[in-house]
Amino acid sequence: MALHSAMKGKLISVIGDEDTCVGFLLGGVGEINKNRHPNFLVVDKGTPVSEIEECFKRFMKRDDIDIILINQNIAELIRHVIDGHTSPIPAVLEIPSKDHPYDASKDSILRRAKGMFNPDEMM
Amino acid sequence: MTDIDQICSVLDRLTLDALTLMEEQIQIKLNIENAMCGGETHLAKSRYILGQNSVSSLQLPTENSPEFDAMTTVHLEESDEFFGEKSRELEVSKKEDQIDPVRWFGYLVPQDLYHAQSMFKQALQWIIRGANVQTNLIQTCNKIQQLKELKKEVLASN
Numbered sequence: 001m002a003l004h005s006a007m008k009g010k011l012i013s014v015i016g017d018e019d020t021c022v023g024f025l026l027g028g029v030g031e032i033n034k035n036r037h038p039n040f041l042v043v044d045k046g047t048p049v050s051e052i053e054e055c056f057k058r059f060m061k062r063d064d065i066d067i068i069l070i071n072q073n074i075a076e077l078i079r080h081v082i083d084g085h086t087s088p089i090p091a092v093l094e095i096p097s098k099d100h101p102y103d104a105s106k107d108s109i110l111r112r113a114k115g116m117f118n119p120d121e122m123m
Numbered sequence: 124m125t126d127i128d129q130i131c132s133v134l135d136r137l138t139l140d141a142l143t144l145m146e147e148q149i150q151i152k153l154n155i156e157n158a159m160c161g162g163e164t165h166l167a168k169s170r171y172i173l174g175q176n177s178v179s180s181l182q183l184p185t186e187n188s189p190e191f192d193a194m195t196t197v198h199l200e201e202s203d204e205f206f207g208e209k210s211r212e213l214e215v216s217k218k219e220d221q222i223d224p225v226r227w228f229g230y231l232v233p234q235d236l237y238h239a240q241s242m243f244k245q246a247l248q249w250i251i252r253g254a255n256v257q258t259n260l261i262q263t264c265n266k267i268q269q270l271k272e273l274k275k276e277v278l279a280s281n
Binding site for chain 2: 008009010011012017018020021022023024025026027028029030031032033034036038039040042066067069086088091093094095096097098101102104106109110112113114116117120
């Protein structure tokens, strides 16, 4: 129990539009660590895809991050990187945003799970 | 009961589990969407009261801000000691030197900003449940994959 309370919890990081980041940071997930690295990225129309990809890969490498939240429309831009991530930690959760409702057919994990139920695969 | 029958019956059970988890995951994502929509509406109301740029990414901390710790973190709890399964739990801790993120937007903020905060906290609870379901789903799919390969091997040897 003492060990549990002494252990620092893992972080939830956010890659999303302004409202998503402002909202979840209001919820208390934001952090600036000793190396001045934030655990969030606000994506707007001018953010290059390379920057999103780089940030996502940086979050994947950090061992203090347990969950990466990413807006589904932003996840679409770096789908090849997200599809390549198969390990359960950190968990990459695709979340809806204000302008883009959730579409289960685009979700990487659900697509992978659905692929297991192909008639050819069932044999 | 032969080996192949046993494998098939476990595969049936795992397939049913996977379908249930997929349905649960979609439902959780819809709940996250509802909570986020509510939060965003309250953010918009706060923006209407305080001004367009008063509730925006401009108020969020940057790389030049002093370091601070997250108030909401995730703890991994061992839910099944025998199988070593772990589940996530949300932990909210507030130290004395930490300030409420609402203060980034001013000291006299509208009540809507507090409502938005509580809606996003609710969304975080759903997110933790979603992350647990997603981990279970990945593990179930991996087990199905392994069993399918075993089934092929058994069928080939017969």
